[in-house]
Amino acid sequence: xxxxxxxxxxSRVWAFGVGAAALTIAxxxxxxxxxxxxxxxxxxxGEGKKILVASCTACHDLSEVTKFRGYxxxxxxxxIVVTMMEYGAPVDEKQVDILADxxxxxxxxx
Amino acid sequence: xxxxxHRRLLLSALLxxxxxPAAAQVRIIxxxxxxxNIHLIDPATNQIVGEVKGVPINHGAAGAPDGSRLYxxxxxxxxxxxxxxxxxxxxxxxxxxxxPNNISISRDGRKxxxxxxxxxxxxxxxxxxxxxxxxxxxxxxxxxxxxxTPDGNYVVVxxxxxxxxxxxxxxxxxxxxxxxxxxxxxxxFETNADGSTKRIFVQLSDxxxxxxxxxxxxxxxxRIELPNDVPPEQVDKGPFNGSPSHGLGVAPDGKTLWxxxxxxxxxxxxxxxxxxxxxxxxxxxGRPDWVTFTPDSKSLYIATENTDTVISIDVAARKEITxxxxxxxxxxxxxxxxRGTS
Numbered sequence: 001x002x003x004x005x006x007x008x009x010x011s012r013v014w015a016f017g018v019g020a021a022a023l024t025i026a027x028x029x030x031x032x033x034x035x036x037x038x039x040x041x042x043x044x045x046g047e048g049k050k051i052l053v054a055s056c057t058a059c060h061d062l063s064e065v066t067k068f069r070g071y072x073x074x075x076x077x078x079x080i081v082v083t084m085m086e087y088g089a090p091v092d093e094k095q096v097d098i099l100a101d102x103x104x105x106x107x108x109x110x
Numbered sequence: 111x112x113x114x115x116h117r118r119l120l121l122s123a124l125l126x127x128x129x130x131p132a133a134a135q136v137r138i139i140x141x142x143x144x145x146x147n148i149h150l151i152d153p154a155t156n157q158i159v160g161e162v163k164g165v166p167i168n169h170g171a172a173g174a175p176d177g178s179r180l181y182x183x184x185x186x187x188x189x190x191x192x193x194x195x196x197x198x199x200x201x202x203x204x205x206x207x208x209x210p211n212n213i214s215i216s217r218d219g220r221k222x223x224x225x226x227x228x229x230x231x232x233x234x235x236x237x238x239x240x241x242x243x244x245x246x247x248x249x250x251x252x253x254x255x256x257x258x259t260p261d262g263n264y265v266v267v268x269x270x271x272x273x274x275x276x277x278x279x280x281x282x283x284x285x286x287x288x289x290x291x292x293x294x295x296x297x298x299f300e301t302n303a304d305g306s307t308k309r310i311f312v313q314l315s316d317x318x319x320x321x322x323x324x325x326x327x328x329x330x331x332x333r334i335e336l337p338n339d340v341p342p343e344q345v346d347k348g349p350f351n352g353s354p355s356h357g358l359g360v361a362p363d364g365k366t367l368w369x370x371x372x373x374x375x376x377x378x379x380x381x382x383x384x385x386x387x388x389x390x391x392x393x394x395x396g397r398p399d400w401v402t403f404t405p406d407s408k409s410l411y412i413a414t415e416n417t418d419t420v421i422s423i424d425v426a427a428r429k430e431i432t433x434x435x436x437x438x439x440x441x442x443x444x445x446x447x448x449r450g451t452s
Contacts, residue, residue: 060351063439067144067167071186079209079228083252086229086271087293087352088315 042066048102055089055099069107077103135177135448136404138411140420141168142437148182149436150198150446151411153404156422156432162198165191170213170256170442172222174238177448181222181236183210190224190236195448206234207246212255212442216280217262225253225267233267235283247283250274257297261305268294270315270352275323287328290314290321295353296400298360298367300382308383311358311367318354320369322385334385340374346397348372357412359401361425368410368425370398377401377412379428392423392430399441413440 043049043066056065072080078100085091091099137160138151148168150160166186173180173195180193188210189203208228215222215238222236231252235245251272258265258280265278270293277287293315300309309331310323322332336355350356350372357370360382367380376391377398396414403410409431410423420440422431 057349060349063144064351067439068186071166076188076209082229083209083227083271086251 043106046102048099048105051091051095051099052102055091055095056084058090059087065103066107070109072104072107073109074100074104077108137173137446137448138402138404138420138443139171139173139180139446140411140413140436140440140443141171141182142418142439143167143169143415143441144439145437147437148180149440151420151434153409153411153422153445156434158434158436160198162193162200164200165193169211170224171444172213172215173444173446173448174215175217175219175447175449179238180446181213181215183213183224185209185211190222190234192241202241204236204241204243206243207232208252210234211253214256214258214265216258221280223256223258223265223267225256227252227254227271229271231269231272233265233278245283247278247285249276249285250288254294255296257299259307260299260301261307264307266297266299266310268297268312270294273315275310275312277328289323289328289330292317293352295356296358298358298401300360300364300367311360311369313353313355313358313369315352316354318371318373320355320358332385334369334380336369336371336374336378337387337391338374339391340376345373346375350397357398357401359403359410361403361407361410362405363407365407366425368401370394370401370412372397375414377410377423388428390428392421392428394421395419395433400443402443402445404445405447411443411445413443415439415441 081096081099136153138153140149146166148162149158152159165182165184168182169185170183177195179195182191184191188206191200192202194201208226211225211227213224220238224234226232226234229252231249233247233253234243237244251269253267254270255268263280265280267276273291273293275289275294276285279286295313298311299307302308307325312321319335321330324331354372360367367382368377370377375394378391379388381388394414396417399413399415401412407425410425412421420434420436424431
């Protein structure tokens with residue numbers, strides 16, 4: 001039945017991880033006047049942002065995260081992080097709380 | 111004698127008139143996954159004729175068969191929004207057991223099934239008479255998409271995290287069988303002559319194509335790869351949310367299966383029941399997400415999430431009719447046949 005499969009998750013994550021890092025550098029190196037502000041620019045730097053960019057953009061645009069701005073408390077953001085890990089997002093256990101803290105601080109319900 | 115016949119003729123004509131249901135109104139309901147509004151499109155004119163507001167980060171949509179209500183899941187508020195079918199005003203928000211994804215409604219309109227994607231996963235059951243959650247059916251893994259089979263006998267749900275399709279008996283609300291060890295994405299249903307489910311076409315995580323499930327045998331019987339017919343430099347590299355093929359549907363007349371490709375930004379058509387790829391394709395100009403047909407099988411609507419557009423397609427000609435600008439990141443759509451309205 002020969003499934004038409006995209007590369008396995010491991011290699012895909014590696015490839016996307018490298019790609020995401022390269023893309024991040026490329027985006028940040030472009031003068032701000034020449035590009036439209038995107039969701040990434042709205043977010044301050046920090047360990048949480050590094051995890052966010054490296055792990056989430058492998059599968060979707062950051063707007064899929066920032067669309068929840070102002071709606072979720074910490075428990076709900078943590079639930080999203082755990083759900084995405086179950087989907088295959090490359091976030092390790094040590095990073096879960098760092099990412100959840102970052103998300104609730106910058107995108108959480110006020 | 112003539113007077114008797116005349117009265118009988120009049121009576122017959124009256125009975126015929128009473129037997130004709132009020133004109134059914136057909137609307138394409140288009141959700142906008144990064145907005146708080148939903149658009150209603152009249153497929154006769156391809157114009158937006160209505161808008162529902164105040165459903166932040168809406169995901170699933172369902173319409174009451176009698177035209178009285180629309181239902182939408184809100185990921186942001188973790189609620190099911192109940193909207194009046196005539197005024198499009200919100201009438202109630204029903205709290206759910208977690209973050210919802212897609213929804214579906216029973217054929218009689220009495221139950222709405224809501225996929226709960228939050229871990230550990232569930233299907234929340236909403237009683238539309240009381241407008242309350244009456245049950246949460248536990249599942250293995252968070253639920254992404256929810257379907258009621260065309261005959262109404264089963265609720266079929268897919269989990270990405272649990273890598274499982276679960277078939278639930280609609281009457282007992284108990285799971286009866288499961289399949290796959292891969293993330294389960296959109297599905298489409300082919301029926302037997304009696305309306306029962308014959309096959310399910312299932313899109314899966316990281317698969318550029320779809321699986322074919324024989325419903326009676328409860329097993330996968332084939333897997334079809336979509337064409338790689340786009341020059342490499344023109345292939346969209348994503349990201350695709352782990353789902354390169356997302357959005358498929360069986361035309362109501364049962365003659366064709368339409369399947370979309372995100373890398374190719376195209377829709378392909380397969381004849382049914384033989385699953386032969388038909389020549390040609392429809393260019394979508396963006397990343398497709400969902401597919402819905404008009405009841406007469408003449409038109410097809412495909413939402414492309416990164417262009418904020420819905421494309422109307424002539425099914426017989428397999429050609430684009432028009433593009434309709436909607437809201438932010440349109441994804442799920444349904445065809446709402448509201449009987450009892452005019």
